[in-house]
Amino acid sequence: MADQVIAMMWERLQIPRREDIEVKQRTVLDPEVLASQPPFDYSNDFLPMPIAGTGCRVNVDSLTHDSRGYPSIEHSVSETLTRHLVGKITDHAREIWKWEEFFLEDADVAVVSYGCSSRSALRAVKIARSRGIKAGLLRLITPWPFPDEIIERVSSRVNTLVVAEINYGQLVHPIREHSRCPVVGANWAPGTLIEPSAILDALQVVVPS
Amino acid sequence: MTQSMLPVGGPEIKTESHQWDSLIRSERYPNIWCPGCGIGIVLSSYINAVQKSSIPSEKHVCICGIGCTGRVAGYLNLDSYHTTHGRGIPFATGMSVIRPDLEITVVAGDGDISTIGGNHLIHAARRNTDLNVIMVNNLNYGMTGGQHGATTPLGARTHTSPYGNVESPFNVPYLVSAAGASFVARWTTIHVRQLFRAIRRMMEIEGFAFLEVVSPCPPTFGEFNNYPEALDMMKYFRDKSVVDDNADLRDITITARPEDPIVVGNFVDRRKPSYQELLSGLLEKSSVKSVRGGANQ
Numbered sequence: 001m002a003d004q005v006i007a008m009m010w011e012r013l014q015i016p017r018r019e020d021i022e023v024k025q026r027t028v029l030d031p032e033v034l035a036s037q038p039p040f041d042y043s044n045d046f047l048p049m050p051i052a053g054t055g056c057r058v059n060v061d062s063l064t065h066d067s068r069g070y071p072s073i074e075h076s077v078s079e080t081l082t083r084h085l086v087g088k089i090t091d092h093a094r095e096i097w098k099w100e101e102f103f104l105e106d107a108d109v110a111v112v113s114y115g116c117s118s119r120s121a122l123r124a125v126k127i128a129r130s131r132g133i134k135a136g137l138l139r140l141i142t143p144w145p146f147p148d149e150i151i152e153r154v155s156s157r158v159n160t161l162v163v164a165e166i167n168y169g170q171l172v173h174p175i176r177e178h179s180r181c182p183v184v185g186a187n188w189a190p191g192t193l194i195e196p197s198a199i200l201d202a203l204q205v206v207v208p209s
Numbered sequence: 210m211t212q213s214m215l216p217v218g219g220p221e222i223k224t225e226s227h228q229w230d231s232l233i234r235s236e237r238y239p240n241i242w243c244p245g246c247g248i249g250i251v252l253s254s255y256i257n258a259v260q261k262s263s264i265p266s267e268k269h270v271c272i273c274g275i276g277c278t279g280r281v282a283g284y285l286n287l288d289s290y291h292t293t294h295g296r297g298i299p300f301a302t303g304m305s306v307i308r309p310d311l312e313i314t315v316v317a318g319d320g321d322i323s324t325i326g327g328n329h330l331i332h333a334a335r336r337n338t339d340l341n342v343i344m345v346n347n348l349n350y351g352m353t354g355g356q357h358g359a360t361t362p363l364g365a366r367t368h369t370s371p372y373g374n375v376e377s378p379f380n381v382p383y384l385v386s387a388a389g390a391s392f393v394a395r396w397t398t399i400h401v402r403q404l405f406r407a408i409r410r411m412m413e414i415e416g417f418a419f420l421e422v423v424s425p426c427p428p429t430f431g432e433f434n435n436y437p438e439a440l441d442m443m444k445y446f447r448d449k450s451v452v453d454d455n456a457d458l459r460d461i462t463i464t465a466r467p468e469d470p471i472v473v474g475n476f477v478d479r480r481k482p483s484y485q486e487l488l489s490g491l492l493e494k495s496s497v498k499s500v501r502g503g504a505n506q
Contacts, residue, residue, distance in 0.1 A: 052288040052304065053311050055267045059234075059283050061291040062275070070237060070283060071291070 107136030245439025247398030247424030295326025347426035355429025391416030
């Protein structure tokens with residue numbers, strides 16, 4: 001997640017060597033096929049990309065556009081394009097979702113966190129465990145498309161979810177929508193990284209030791 | 210163009226073919242521009258320059274932002290990109306760095322490129338990024354109904370400055386020159402040959418090449434500022450343009466007042482290393498292998 005703290009990084013970053021990264025080449029549009037079909041066939045999720053300089057002469061448009069790439073204000077064109085853009089994310093949500101689970105096997109309460117608050121959350125969970133609170137952590141690496149099935153599954157196994165956020169409550173709302181158990185927030189807004197103690201305080205309220 | 214054209218008040222003219230057919234998406238005509246608009250002249254000048262260029266047309270790329278001028282991309286039968294508001298230059302910068310084989314021209318309105326995207330403009334000029342940038346300056350935000358912007362002359366009336374604009378405008382050639390561009394010119398839409406020659410020169414230059422084209426906007430600017438008819442501002446350009454390649458750029462702010470001159474010319478044409486040349490040199494010096502190459506490399 002592109003947290004502000006990433007830009008202020010003071011820890012080491014290791015970038016894998018190029019040969020260790022799997023590169024999937026995007027399908028490229030063959031200019032020959034344009035004689036018989038438009039460049040943007042929205043019945044297909046993944047469209048071949050027109051590459052500049054190869055003779056495609058395709059208009060790539062930021063406005064709502066039709067299958068030829070031309071801007072259009074037709075309702076049906078907008079509906080088709082929006083469905084395509086949203087659908088290629090939401091229809092593949094299960095392939096996109098990434099998350100991590102810590103100490104959830106026997107947990108009574110689960111902290112849900114995402115981005116830079118996750119490290120504070122893990123610290124809070126470990127301290128809680130040392131104090132006899134059966135806490136676990138669900139770290140959402142993908143907040144969108146919203147991992148509703150993961151929230152439903154984890155919230156079915158615990159009594160309470162504590163959502164740790166560096167704001168006054170954003171992701172807590174869709175989490176509450178999909179949770180099978182009560183949801184409380186551990187919120188933080190002094191302008192710094194969230195302190196583990198703030199999350200620990202919330203855990204101790206919902207599960208008194 | 211193969212479709213019929215109907216000039217106002219004139220006979221129907223039918224043509225079977227035109228020398229620019231291969232560079233125009235004629236099925237998209239008629240275009241969206243108002244009668245008397247100057248953008249069509251800029252489009253023609255650009256097409257003419259592309260056709261006469263030694264670079265094959267499939268290597269020419271046109272990148273636009275949003276607004277009336279932003280629609281240029283969609284009428285050209287080139288690889289064209291109609292990007293988001295003010296972001297034509299950063300989009301073009303990325304493409305030009307990775308694809309130095311392409312001849313990239315950004316065509317954008319004054320509101321798009323000097324106001325919404327003004328920071329991109331000055332920093333591309335500072336880096337001397339190897340791009341051609343044509344800014345059509347109609348002195349207001351035309352598409353959205355005639356609001357004043359960063360190029361609206363002091364005292365000029367628009368829908369959002371009905372008592373006269375109290376903001377001083379950018380003198381864009383001075384700004385871009387001071388920032389470091391290799392080539393800086395200003396012409397108006399009546400200077401058709403000079404536009405063509407300037408754009409051709411821009412395509413030869415390694416570095417940031419900037420052309421301001423002052424253009425009429427009869428319905429939203431002209432009507433409130435002494436130029437109500439489509440031809441009025443063209444007459445102003447004809448009568449009051451002063452060609453001075455050596456003009457002191459500090460003194461060429463556009464007032465658009467009928468009594469004031471409008472200074473035009475190819476003001477700056479200087480050789481200095483482009484951003485791409487410096488980057489290429491850095492890559493060669495370092496152990497990093499070149500990232501440049503074709504689409505799939």
